[in-house]
Amino acid sequence: MESLQREDRVEQRPLPLKKIETTKNKKPNNKKRKPSKLAVRENIWGYIFIAPWIIGLLGLTLGPLLFSLVTSFTDYNITSQMNFIGFDNYIKMFTADPLFWTSLYNTVYFVIFSVPLTTVGGILVALLLNQKIRGIKYFRTIIYLPAILSGVAIYFLWMQLLSPSTGLVNTVLAWFGIDGPAWLFDPEWTKPALIMMKLWGLGGGMLLYLAIMQNVPKEMYEAAELDGAGGFRKFIHITLPMITPIIFFDLVTSTIGAFQIFQEAYVMTENGDGGPSSSLLFYNLHMWNNAFEIFDMGYASAMAWILFLIVMVFTFIHFKVSKRWVYYESGDE
Template sequence: MRQRRPMKMSTREALNGYLFFSPGLIGFLVFMAFPISYSLYLSFTSYNMFSSPRWIGLLNYRIIFTQDPLFFKSLYNTLYYVVISVPLNTIVGILIAVLMNQKIKGMRLFRTIFFLPSVVSGVAVALLWQWILDGNFGLLNTFLSHFGIIGPGWLTDEHWSKLSLILMNLWAVGGSMIVYLAGLQGVPRSLYEAATVDGAGRIRQFWTITIPMLSPTIFFNVIMGILGGFQVFLQAYIMTGGGPNNSTLFYAFHLYNKAFKDLQMGYASALAWVLLLISMALTLVVFVTSKRWVYYEGEQK
């Protein structure tokens, strides 16, 4: 019998590579690619999970923009949250990172203390802040009362509800702080030494060295903040239920209600794809404008 020709080394290595890569590829196709494609199909159908999807074309999208007042309300609430929380988290994260970048005794402990809140369960954090922001016996209003200040109903007043959730979001600023801290430690010390020799003070060094060198890190955190802001859901779901007067009905919360309360899965899928397009548009704007304010070391201008 003729002996089989031995398999080439390159072919064997390629097969081994595909073999090790296959679990991740299968997982992506089954748990991501297929659901995403199927949701796009469902967005053109009427589907309540108890009957087969019925094709209705662009009707869901037409209803979103012409007959659903909560769509614009939830979109406004979400944009309000993103526009305020992302810059606020960026500023606070950078300032804390600068403080944590100082070489003093016990700094590792302080870094750990600032970072730990960002790894606590979201439900636990929401319940904690629900107690802190309670208008009657909450910790914050109790503290203000010692100074003769009557605190508002943080979660029950529609003028303060979104701001309360934005304030609560600062609790997890330690996550972005760690990223900024890594960026700060990558800034060459020689730049600060040269600036000191030239007579530049700390503030001048911060604006002319720290911020430009940290701009790629800021760019990354801004993108992640925008994407995360458009997905805000848990805080409103647990703490306010979307109220008062739909002031904390964020986009993801509205999508959840349509999908799992009203059982309008086709309409919810259309909302999800509109959210995707809006997020992509804003992300594209940040990418396009980044050429004006993001500085990469070594590039020439």
């Protein structure tokens, strides 16, 4: 799913953005003149065509969103009560729920390590796969393959791979004389294990980088070569600046995605309880447990909104900082 959405957006991105100023220019006239019958009819048809989307947005996104905001100030439990309790849920979250902090720590840990690693990894692999050698298509397919597999099957596969004494990972480590850790059974190693699993699926990001790398004009490299630039300098001074829009896009989407990590921990820990010493109790898992194990929907809604704020702050920072390092060929977007 995730990777599909990304592709969609990439396809949209390179569309030349001709700024259509026509409506702006006509504005003064529009105010005086009544729109023609044809225009009204076309507008109505327009609305009819997007009606499914509007209904979906209002009914399935905005409605529930607002509902959860209201709910977060109540003791709503889905079936019997919904009393207004002010900021109690928020106060409890920050003062009386030790697992809230555990889950926040685990999630931030995961974001801080997995996002940069998958981004750098994606760029490096794309760089390798951007070479002109025989059979490159097959390499690309192989690297991309894990990205199209998804969900529970992969988690089970990795549970086998990470098995301390019989798993493939530790077997390979043993060849090099390394005594591998117990991975999912050792609280120190559970999160690194998960991050490693995520790295395996970096094909999605890789594909984006590969696409934009192939769009970098050849002339630039030729010019640089004439000036005597080597491969490394070409990468630093040409490739990297030219792919910054995608790096930026990848950073924003994967940060948001990483904050929402849930399935992995739910599937890979016993009873979905967050693993040894709660080391895989991620924010969304704790929220889910509150909502559906003990029916404290009010509290879970409050948690959802705090996560929303956290993610929004991160995204805001990304956008602010992006002005300093993201380069758009077509000018300022």
